[in-house]
Amino acid sequence: MVDSDLPSKLLSILSKAADIVRGHNFIQVYSHYDADGITAASIVGKALHRAGKEYRITIFPTLIDEFMQIIESTPSECVIVTDLGASYIDRFEKMTCDVIVLDHHTLRGDSEKVCYANPHMFGVDGMTSGCGATMAFLFAIAMDERNWDLAPLAMAGIAGDRQHLNGMSGFNTFVFEGAVDRGLIKPMPGSLIPVGRLYDELLISTDPYIRGVSGNREGISRLLKDAGVPEDRDYVDLTEEESIRLSSLIAIRLIQQGVSREKLEELARTKYYLPGWNTDAESLSSFLNSCGRQNMPSVGIGAGMGDPDCLKQAKELDNTSRKQLMEGIKVLDNGESIIQMENIQWFDSSSTGFTGMLCGTVMSYIGDPDKPTIGINASDENANVSSRGTFSQLAKGIDLAEAMKEGCASVGGEGGGHKIAAGGSFKSEKRDEFLKNVDAIVGRQKQGKSAS
Numbered sequence: 001m002v003d004s005d006l007p008s009k010l011l012s013i014l015s016k017a018a019d020i021v022r023g024h025n026f027i028q029v030y031s032h033y034d035a036d037g038i039t040a041a042s043i044v045g046k047a048l049h050r051a052g053k054e055y056r057i058t059i060f061p062t063l064i065d066e067f068m069q070i071i072e073s074t075p076s077e078c079v080i081v082t083d084l085g086a087s088y089i090d091r092f093e094k095m096t097c098d099v100i101v102l103d104h105h106t107l108r109g110d111s112e113k114v115c116y117a118n119p120h121m122f123g124v125d126g127m128t129s130g131c132g133a134t135m136a137f138l139f140a141i142a143m144d145e146r147n148w149d150l151a152p153l154a155m156a157g158i159a160g161d162r163q164h165l166n167g168m169s170g171f172n173t174f175v176f177e178g179a180v181d182r183g184l185i186k187p188m189p190g191s192l193i194p195v196g197r198l199y200d201e202l203l204i205s206t207d208p209y210i211r212g213v214s215g216n217r218e219g220i221s222r223l224l225k226d227a228g229v230p231e232d233r234d235y236v237d238l239t240e241e242e243s244i245r246l247s248s249l250i251a252i253r254l255i256q257q258g259v260s261r262e263k264l265e266e267l268a269r270t271k272y273y274l275p276g277w278n279t280d281a282e283s284l285s286s287f288l289n290s291c292g293r294q295n296m297p298s299v300g301i302g303a304g305m306g307d308p309d310c311l312k313q314a315k316e317l318d319n320t321s322r323k324q325l326m327e328g329i330k331v332l333d334n335g336e337s338i339i340q341m342e343n344i345q346w347f348d349s350s351s352t353g354f355t356g357m358l359c360g361t362v363m364s365y366i367g368d369p370d371k372p373t374i375g376i377n378a379s380d381e382n383a384n385v386s387s388r389g390t391f392s393q394l395a396k397g398i399d400l401a402e403a404m405k406e407g408c409a410s411v412g413g414e415g416g417g418h419k420i421a422a423g424g425s426f427k428s429e430k431r432d433e434f435l436k437n438v439d440a441i442v443g444r445q446k447q448g449k450s451a452s
Protein backbone atom coordinates (compact mmCIF):
# COMPACT_ATOMS: atom_id res chain seq x y z
CA MET A 1 0.00 0.00 0.00
CA VAL A 2 1.22 3.47 -0.83
CA ASP A 3 0.32 6.97 0.30
CA SER A 4 -2.13 7.29 -2.56
CA ASP A 5 -4.37 4.80 -0.72
CA LEU A 6 -4.98 7.41 1.98
CA PRO A 7 -7.58 10.09 1.17
CA SER A 8 -5.90 13.17 -0.31
CA LYS A 9 -7.80 15.42 2.11
CA LEU A 10 -6.31 13.48 5.04
CA LEU A 11 -2.82 13.77 3.57
CA SER A 12 -3.25 17.51 3.22
CA ILE A 13 -4.47 17.86 6.84
CA LEU A 14 -1.50 15.80 8.06
CA SER A 15 1.04 17.75 6.05
CA LYS A 16 -0.50 20.98 7.32
CA ALA A 17 -0.15 19.60 10.88
CA ALA A 18 3.50 18.76 10.18
CA ASP A 19 4.09 22.30 8.85
CA ILE A 20 2.47 23.83 11.93
CA VAL A 21 4.71 21.76 14.21
CA ARG A 22 7.84 22.70 12.21
CA GLY A 23 7.05 26.35 12.93
CA HIS A 24 7.28 25.91 16.72
CA ASN A 25 10.10 25.10 19.11
CA PHE A 26 7.92 23.79 21.93
CA ILE A 27 4.82 21.63 21.63
CA GLN A 28 2.42 20.64 24.40
CA VAL A 29 0.88 17.18 23.86
CA TYR A 30 -2.28 15.97 25.59
CA SER A 31 -3.45 12.38 25.42
CA HIS A 32 -5.60 9.70 26.99
CA TYR A 33 -4.39 7.31 29.71
CA ASP A 34 -5.26 4.01 28.03
CA ALA A 35 -2.96 1.95 25.79
CA ASP A 36 -4.15 3.75 22.66
CA GLY A 37 -3.60 7.17 24.21
CA ILE A 38 -0.18 6.26 25.60
CA THR A 39 1.03 4.77 22.31
CA ALA A 40 -0.34 7.80 20.44
CA ALA A 41 1.53 10.17 22.78
CA SER A 42 4.71 8.04 22.58
CA ILE A 43 4.57 8.13 18.78
CA VAL A 44 4.11 11.91 18.75
CA GLY A 45 6.82 12.31 21.42
CA LYS A 46 9.30 10.28 19.34
CA ALA A 47 8.44 12.21 16.19
CA LEU A 48 8.91 15.55 17.99
CA HIS A 49 12.18 14.37 19.53
CA ARG A 50 13.50 13.35 16.13
CA ALA A 51 12.46 16.70 14.70
CA GLY A 52 14.56 18.39 17.39
CA LYS A 53 11.54 19.87 19.17
CA GLU A 54 11.03 20.42 22.85
CA TYR A 55 7.78 19.02 24.11
CA ARG A 56 5.81 18.05 27.15
CA ILE A 57 3.22 15.26 27.38
CA THR A 58 0.24 15.45 29.75
CA ILE A 59 -2.11 12.50 30.18
CA PHE A 60 -5.77 12.71 31.22
CA PRO A 61 -8.02 9.81 32.29
CA THR A 62 -10.83 11.34 30.25
CA LEU A 63 -11.52 14.76 28.77
CA ILE A 64 -13.98 16.55 31.00
CA ASP A 65 -14.56 20.26 31.54
CA GLU A 66 -11.99 20.48 34.36
CA PHE A 67 -9.18 19.13 32.12
CA MET A 68 -10.44 21.12 29.16
CA GLN A 69 -9.87 24.24 31.25
CA ILE A 70 -6.26 23.14 31.85
CA ILE A 71 -5.77 22.78 28.09
CA GLU A 72 -7.41 26.17 27.45
CA SER A 73 -5.03 27.88 29.86
CA THR A 74 -1.83 26.43 28.37
CA PRO A 75 0.86 29.01 27.67
CA SER A 76 2.11 26.84 24.78
CA GLU A 77 1.76 28.23 21.27
CA CYS A 78 1.23 24.79 19.79
CA VAL A 79 -0.92 21.98 21.16
CA ILE A 80 -1.36 18.42 19.88
CA VAL A 81 -4.28 16.41 21.28
CA THR A 82 -4.30 12.65 20.58
CA ASP A 83 -6.99 10.03 21.28
CA LEU A 84 -9.15 12.76 22.82
CA GLY A 85 -10.84 15.93 21.69
CA ALA A 86 -13.64 14.96 19.29
CA SER A 87 -16.28 16.19 21.75
CA TYR A 88 -14.59 19.54 22.34
CA ILE A 89 -13.76 20.83 18.86
CA ASP A 90 -15.91 23.94 19.44
CA ARG A 91 -13.79 24.84 22.46
CA PHE A 92 -10.49 24.16 20.68
CA GLU A 93 -11.71 26.54 17.95
CA LYS A 94 -11.81 29.37 20.48
CA MET A 95 -8.18 28.87 21.56
CA THR A 96 -5.68 31.38 20.21
CA CYS A 97 -2.71 28.98 19.81
CA ASP A 98 -2.23 26.40 17.03
CA VAL A 99 -4.26 23.28 17.85
CA ILE A 100 -3.88 19.85 16.19
CA VAL A 101 -6.39 17.15 17.12
CA LEU A 102 -5.75 13.52 16.11
CA ASP A 103 -8.74 11.58 17.41
CA HIS A 104 -11.09 8.78 16.37
CA HIS A 105 -14.08 9.19 18.69
CA THR A 106 -17.57 9.97 17.42
CA LEU A 107 -17.48 13.02 15.18
CA ARG A 108 -19.44 15.99 16.50
CA GLY A 109 -18.34 18.38 13.76
CA ASP A 110 -15.46 19.40 11.55
CA SER A 111 -13.37 22.52 12.04
CA GLU A 112 -11.97 25.27 9.91
CA LYS A 113 -9.56 26.58 12.49
CA VAL A 114 -8.39 23.46 14.32
CA CYS A 115 -6.11 21.14 12.32
CA TYR A 116 -8.28 18.09 12.94
CA ALA A 117 -8.02 14.54 11.59
CA ASN A 118 -10.55 11.84 12.51
CA PRO A 119 -11.24 8.62 10.48
CA HIS A 120 -14.99 9.36 10.61
CA MET A 121 -14.39 12.41 8.37
CA PHE A 122 -13.29 10.10 5.55
CA GLY A 123 -15.97 7.43 5.82
CA VAL A 124 -13.61 5.23 7.87
CA ASP A 125 -15.04 3.79 11.09
CA GLY A 126 -13.10 5.12 14.07
CA MET A 127 -14.40 2.29 16.23
CA THR A 128 -12.89 -0.52 14.14
CA SER A 129 -10.60 0.89 11.47
CA GLY A 130 -8.45 3.69 12.88
CA CYS A 131 -7.59 4.58 16.48
CA GLY A 132 -5.76 7.42 18.22
CA ALA A 133 -2.40 5.71 17.70
CA THR A 134 -3.20 5.15 14.01
CA MET A 135 -3.88 8.87 13.52
CA ALA A 136 -0.77 9.82 15.55
CA PHE A 137 1.30 7.44 13.44
CA LEU A 138 -0.02 8.86 10.16
CA PHE A 139 0.95 12.30 11.45
CA ALA A 140 4.42 10.99 12.44
CA ILE A 141 5.16 9.63 8.96
CA ALA A 142 3.88 12.88 7.48
CA MET A 143 6.57 14.55 9.63
CA ASP A 144 9.31 12.12 8.56
CA GLU A 145 9.37 8.77 6.70
CA ARG A 146 11.91 7.49 9.26
CA ASN A 147 9.04 7.31 11.74
CA TRP A 148 7.78 4.15 10.01
CA ASP A 149 9.73 2.27 12.71
CA LEU A 150 7.05 3.46 15.19
CA ALA A 151 4.43 1.26 13.48
CA PRO A 152 4.69 -1.47 16.19
CA LEU A 153 3.54 1.14 18.72
CA ALA A 154 0.59 1.99 16.49
CA MET A 155 -0.19 -1.74 16.34
CA ALA A 156 -0.18 -1.89 20.16
CA GLY A 157 -2.60 1.06 20.18
CA ILE A 158 -4.83 -0.70 17.65
CA ALA A 159 -4.81 -3.81 19.88
CA GLY A 160 -5.44 -1.65 22.95
CA ASP A 161 -8.64 -0.30 21.42
CA ARG A 162 -9.45 -3.83 20.22
CA GLN A 163 -9.57 -2.80 16.58
CA HIS A 164 -7.62 -5.92 15.53
CA LEU A 165 -10.34 -8.37 16.54
CA ASN A 166 -11.91 -8.76 13.12
CA GLY A 167 -8.68 -8.24 11.18
CA MET A 168 -7.24 -5.02 9.85
CA SER A 169 -9.44 -2.53 8.04
CA GLY A 170 -9.44 1.12 6.97
CA PHE A 171 -6.39 3.17 7.98
CA ASN A 172 -5.16 0.29 10.16
CA THR A 173 -4.60 -1.76 6.99
CA PHE A 174 -2.28 0.94 5.67
CA VAL A 175 -0.20 0.85 8.88
CA PHE A 176 -0.24 -2.95 9.12
CA GLU A 177 0.73 -3.70 5.52
CA GLY A 178 3.49 -1.11 5.50
CA ALA A 179 4.85 -2.51 8.78
CA VAL A 180 4.73 -6.15 7.57
CA ASP A 181 6.61 -5.13 4.40
CA ARG A 182 9.29 -3.58 6.59
CA GLY A 183 9.53 -6.65 8.87
CA LEU A 184 8.22 -4.67 11.86
CA ILE A 185 5.12 -6.83 12.49
CA LYS A 186 4.74 -10.60 12.03
CA PRO A 187 1.21 -12.06 12.17
CA MET A 188 0.95 -15.41 14.07
CA PRO A 189 -1.93 -17.94 13.92
CA GLY A 190 -4.50 -17.58 16.70
CA SER A 191 -5.21 -19.97 19.60
CA LEU A 192 -7.44 -20.22 22.67
CA ILE A 193 -4.34 -20.96 24.76
CA PRO A 194 -2.73 -17.96 26.49
CA VAL A 195 0.81 -17.06 25.38
CA GLY A 196 3.57 -17.56 27.98
CA ARG A 197 4.14 -20.12 30.76
CA LEU A 198 0.78 -21.91 30.85
CA TYR A 199 0.26 -22.37 34.58
CA ASP A 200 1.23 -18.75 35.38
CA GLU A 201 -0.79 -17.34 32.50
CA LEU A 202 -3.93 -19.29 33.39
CA LEU A 203 -3.58 -17.94 36.90
CA ILE A 204 -3.85 -14.29 35.77
CA SER A 205 -5.32 -14.35 32.24
CA THR A 206 -8.88 -13.13 32.00
CA ASP A 207 -9.20 -13.38 28.22
CA PRO A 208 -10.43 -16.06 28.09
CA TYR A 209 -11.88 -16.22 31.58
CA ILE A 210 -12.49 -19.96 32.02
CA ARG A 211 -14.86 -20.51 34.94
CA GLY A 212 -13.39 -22.86 37.53
CA VAL A 213 -9.96 -22.71 35.87
CA SER A 214 -8.79 -19.10 35.49
CA GLY A 215 -7.26 -17.84 38.71
CA ASN A 216 -7.92 -21.21 40.37
CA ARG A 217 -4.83 -23.33 41.15
CA GLU A 218 -6.72 -26.62 41.52
CA GLY A 219 -8.72 -25.96 38.39
CA ILE A 220 -5.59 -25.22 36.38
CA SER A 221 -3.84 -28.39 37.58
CA ARG A 222 -6.90 -30.47 36.67
CA LEU A 223 -7.22 -28.92 33.19
CA LEU A 224 -3.53 -29.44 32.39
CA LYS A 225 -3.69 -33.02 33.72
CA ASP A 226 -6.81 -33.78 31.62
CA ALA A 227 -5.01 -32.41 28.56
CA GLY A 228 -1.87 -34.39 29.37
CA VAL A 229 0.22 -31.23 29.51
CA PRO A 230 2.99 -30.84 32.13
CA GLU A 231 2.42 -27.90 34.48
CA ASP A 232 5.70 -26.21 33.64
CA ARG A 233 5.04 -26.09 29.89
CA ASP A 234 5.36 -22.83 27.98
CA TYR A 235 3.02 -22.01 25.09
CA VAL A 236 5.85 -22.05 22.57
CA ASP A 237 7.01 -25.54 23.68
CA LEU A 238 3.63 -27.29 23.32
CA THR A 239 3.62 -30.28 20.94
CA GLU A 240 0.92 -30.23 18.29
CA GLU A 241 -1.10 -32.92 20.10
CA GLU A 242 -0.83 -31.13 23.46
CA SER A 243 -1.92 -27.92 21.82
CA ILE A 244 -4.94 -29.55 20.15
CA ARG A 245 -6.00 -31.37 23.36
CA LEU A 246 -5.66 -28.28 25.51
CA SER A 247 -7.41 -25.89 23.13
CA SER A 248 -10.26 -28.41 22.62
CA LEU A 249 -10.78 -28.74 26.38
CA ILE A 250 -10.76 -24.95 26.78
CA ALA A 251 -13.25 -24.58 23.90
CA ILE A 252 -15.64 -27.12 25.49
CA ARG A 253 -15.49 -25.36 28.85
CA LEU A 254 -16.14 -21.95 27.27
CA ILE A 255 -19.11 -23.29 25.30
CA GLN A 256 -20.56 -24.87 28.48
CA GLN A 257 -20.07 -21.50 30.15
CA GLY A 258 -22.31 -19.90 27.51
CA VAL A 259 -19.61 -17.94 25.69
CA SER A 260 -20.91 -16.80 22.30
CA ARG A 261 -19.60 -18.04 18.97
CA GLU A 262 -18.69 -14.41 18.23
CA LYS A 263 -16.39 -14.38 21.26
CA LEU A 264 -14.85 -17.81 20.53
CA GLU A 265 -13.96 -16.68 17.03
CA GLU A 266 -12.54 -13.49 18.48
CA LEU A 267 -10.37 -15.52 20.89
CA ALA A 268 -8.86 -17.55 18.05
CA ARG A 269 -7.77 -14.27 16.44
CA THR A 270 -4.43 -13.64 14.78
CA LYS A 271 -1.70 -12.42 17.12
CA TYR A 272 0.71 -9.70 15.98
CA TYR A 273 4.30 -10.37 16.97
CA LEU A 274 6.55 -7.30 17.20
CA PRO A 275 10.15 -8.51 16.67
CA GLY A 276 11.69 -5.24 17.90
CA TRP A 277 9.79 -5.54 21.18
CA ASN A 278 10.12 -9.32 21.63
CA THR A 279 6.42 -9.54 22.47
CA ASP A 280 3.08 -9.30 20.69
CA ALA A 281 0.93 -6.22 20.18
CA GLU A 282 -1.70 -7.25 22.74
CA SER A 283 0.88 -7.82 25.47
CA LEU A 284 2.64 -4.51 24.77
CA SER A 285 -0.72 -2.79 24.87
CA SER A 286 -1.48 -4.44 28.20
CA PHE A 287 1.86 -3.26 29.69
CA LEU A 288 1.17 0.34 28.68
CA ASN A 289 -2.47 0.21 29.70
CA SER A 290 -1.47 -0.94 33.18
CA CYS A 291 0.80 2.10 33.59
CA GLY A 292 -2.08 4.46 32.85
CA ARG A 293 -4.51 2.59 35.07
CA GLN A 294 -2.12 2.68 38.00
CA ASN A 295 -1.61 6.39 37.68
CA MET A 296 1.86 6.07 36.20
CA PRO A 297 1.31 7.10 32.59
CA SER A 298 4.83 8.58 32.46
CA VAL A 299 6.26 5.06 32.88
CA GLY A 300 4.09 4.02 29.93
CA ILE A 301 5.31 6.95 27.83
CA GLY A 302 8.91 6.10 28.78
CA ALA A 303 8.35 2.46 27.82
CA GLY A 304 6.61 3.46 24.60
CA MET A 305 9.48 5.77 23.69
CA GLY A 306 11.93 2.89 24.19
CA ASP A 307 13.38 3.22 27.71
CA PRO A 308 14.26 -0.33 28.92
CA ASP A 309 13.86 0.45 32.66
CA CYS A 310 10.41 1.91 32.06
CA LEU A 311 9.47 -1.16 30.00
CA LYS A 312 10.56 -3.46 32.82
CA GLN A 313 8.52 -1.46 35.33
CA ALA A 314 5.54 -1.45 32.96
CA LYS A 315 5.64 -5.27 32.82
CA GLU A 316 5.66 -5.45 36.62
CA LEU A 317 2.71 -3.04 36.85
CA ASP A 318 0.89 -5.18 34.30
CA ASN A 319 1.41 -8.30 36.37
CA THR A 320 0.04 -6.60 39.47
CA SER A 321 -3.02 -5.21 37.72
CA ARG A 322 -3.84 -8.50 35.99
CA LYS A 323 -3.83 -10.20 39.41
CA GLN A 324 -6.16 -7.53 40.80
CA LEU A 325 -8.44 -7.76 37.78
CA MET A 326 -8.68 -11.53 38.26
CA GLU A 327 -9.71 -11.00 41.88
CA GLY A 328 -12.38 -8.52 40.77
CA ILE A 329 -13.78 -10.98 38.23
CA LYS A 330 -13.87 -13.84 40.69
CA VAL A 331 -15.95 -11.66 43.00
CA LEU A 332 -18.38 -10.85 40.17
CA ASP A 333 -18.61 -14.49 39.12
CA ASN A 334 -20.52 -15.52 42.25
CA GLY A 335 -23.95 -15.21 40.66
CA GLU A 336 -25.26 -12.28 42.68
CA SER A 337 -23.04 -9.34 41.90
CA ILE A 338 -24.39 -8.70 38.41
CA ILE A 339 -27.79 -7.09 38.65
CA GLN A 340 -30.26 -7.72 35.84
CA MET A 341 -32.60 -4.96 34.64
CA GLU A 342 -35.00 -5.23 31.72
CA ASN A 343 -32.59 -4.13 28.97
CA ILE A 344 -29.22 -3.83 30.70
CA GLN A 345 -27.17 -5.56 33.39
CA TRP A 346 -24.87 -3.75 35.77
CA PHE A 347 -22.40 -4.19 38.59
CA ASP A 348 -20.79 -1.98 41.19
CA SER A 349 -17.01 -1.66 40.84
CA SER A 350 -16.59 0.86 43.67
CA SER A 351 -14.39 -1.45 45.70
CA THR A 352 -12.23 -2.78 42.85
CA GLY A 353 -11.93 -0.12 40.14
CA PHE A 354 -11.03 -1.63 36.72
CA THR A 355 -14.55 -0.70 35.66
CA GLY A 356 -14.04 -0.83 31.90
CA MET A 357 -11.97 -4.00 31.90
CA LEU A 358 -14.40 -5.79 34.23
CA CYS A 359 -17.20 -4.64 31.97
CA GLY A 360 -15.58 -6.32 28.96
CA THR A 361 -15.01 -9.58 30.82
CA VAL A 362 -18.53 -9.66 32.26
CA MET A 363 -19.96 -9.00 28.79
CA SER A 364 -17.95 -11.83 27.21
CA TYR A 365 -17.77 -14.52 29.88
CA ILE A 366 -20.14 -14.09 32.81
CA GLY A 367 -23.18 -11.95 32.03
CA ASP A 368 -26.28 -12.24 29.86
CA PRO A 369 -24.97 -12.03 26.25
CA ASP A 370 -28.16 -10.25 25.10
CA LYS A 371 -27.88 -7.19 27.36
CA PRO A 372 -25.23 -4.46 27.40
CA THR A 373 -23.12 -4.48 30.56
CA ILE A 374 -22.70 -1.35 32.67
CA GLY A 375 -20.09 -0.98 35.41
CA ILE A 376 -20.23 1.88 37.89
CA ASN A 377 -17.51 3.01 40.26
CA ALA A 378 -19.23 5.31 42.73
CA SER A 379 -16.46 5.42 45.33
CA ASP A 380 -16.01 9.19 44.79
CA GLU A 381 -18.38 12.12 44.63
CA ASN A 382 -18.31 11.67 40.86
CA ALA A 383 -19.16 8.20 39.63
CA ASN A 384 -17.31 6.71 36.65
CA VAL A 385 -19.39 4.56 34.35
CA SER A 386 -18.29 2.14 31.62
CA SER A 387 -20.41 0.13 29.25
CA ARG A 388 -19.76 -2.70 26.80
CA GLY A 389 -21.93 -4.33 24.16
CA THR A 390 -21.47 -6.92 21.43
CA PHE A 391 -21.69 -6.69 17.65
CA SER A 392 -24.93 -8.67 17.73
CA GLN A 393 -26.40 -6.10 20.14
CA LEU A 394 -25.37 -3.30 17.76
CA ALA A 395 -27.22 -5.15 14.99
CA LYS A 396 -30.35 -4.92 17.20
CA GLY A 397 -30.07 -1.14 17.31
CA ILE A 398 -28.10 -0.62 20.52
CA ASP A 399 -25.73 2.38 20.50
CA LEU A 400 -23.85 2.78 23.77
CA ALA A 401 -22.18 6.06 22.71
CA GLU A 402 -25.66 7.59 22.47
CA ALA A 403 -26.95 5.74 25.58
CA MET A 404 -24.04 7.02 27.71
CA LYS A 405 -24.24 10.54 26.30
CA GLU A 406 -27.97 10.78 26.86
CA GLY A 407 -28.01 8.78 30.12
CA CYS A 408 -25.23 10.83 31.76
CA ALA A 409 -26.73 14.11 30.53
CA SER A 410 -30.12 13.10 32.00
CA VAL A 411 -28.57 13.24 35.49
CA GLY A 412 -26.36 16.27 34.89
CA GLY A 413 -23.23 14.37 33.82
CA GLU A 414 -21.27 13.80 30.62
CA GLY A 415 -20.73 10.68 28.54
CA GLY A 416 -19.86 9.34 25.11
CA GLY A 417 -17.50 7.02 23.24
CA HIS A 418 -18.13 4.26 20.74
CA LYS A 419 -21.32 2.37 19.93
CA ILE A 420 -19.87 -0.84 21.37
CA ALA A 421 -17.95 0.63 24.31
CA ALA A 422 -18.69 3.95 25.96
CA GLY A 423 -18.49 5.65 29.32
CA GLY A 424 -18.97 8.81 31.26
CA SER A 425 -19.40 10.33 34.68
CA PHE A 426 -22.08 11.85 36.89
CA LYS A 427 -22.70 12.56 40.57
CA SER A 428 -22.59 9.27 42.51
CA GLU A 429 -25.87 10.02 44.30
CA LYS A 430 -27.60 9.87 40.88
CA ARG A 431 -26.64 6.23 40.29
CA ASP A 432 -30.10 4.65 40.48
CA GLU A 433 -31.74 7.38 38.42
CA PHE A 434 -28.98 7.00 35.80
CA LEU A 435 -29.50 3.23 35.60
CA LYS A 436 -33.26 3.60 35.24
CA ASN A 437 -32.79 6.12 32.42
CA VAL A 438 -30.17 4.07 30.56
CA ASP A 439 -32.36 0.98 30.83
CA ALA A 440 -35.17 2.96 29.17
CA ILE A 441 -32.86 4.45 26.51
CA VAL A 442 -31.50 1.01 25.52
CA GLY A 443 -35.09 -0.30 25.43
CA ARG A 444 -36.04 2.52 23.04
CA GLN A 445 -33.00 1.86 20.85
CA LYS A 446 -34.01 -1.79 20.44
CA GLN A 447 -37.62 -0.82 19.70
CA GLY A 448 -36.52 1.78 17.15
CA LYS A 449 -34.68 -0.93 15.28
CA SER A 450 -37.48 -3.48 15.39
CA ALA A 451 -39.98 -0.82 14.26
CA SER A 452 -37.87 0.27 11.26
Ligand SMILES: [Mn+2]
Pocket residue numbers: 036037083104131132133161
Ligand atom coordinates in the same frame (compact mmCIF):
# COMPACT_ATOMS: atom_id res chain seq x y z
MN1 LIG B 1 -8.61 5.34 21.54
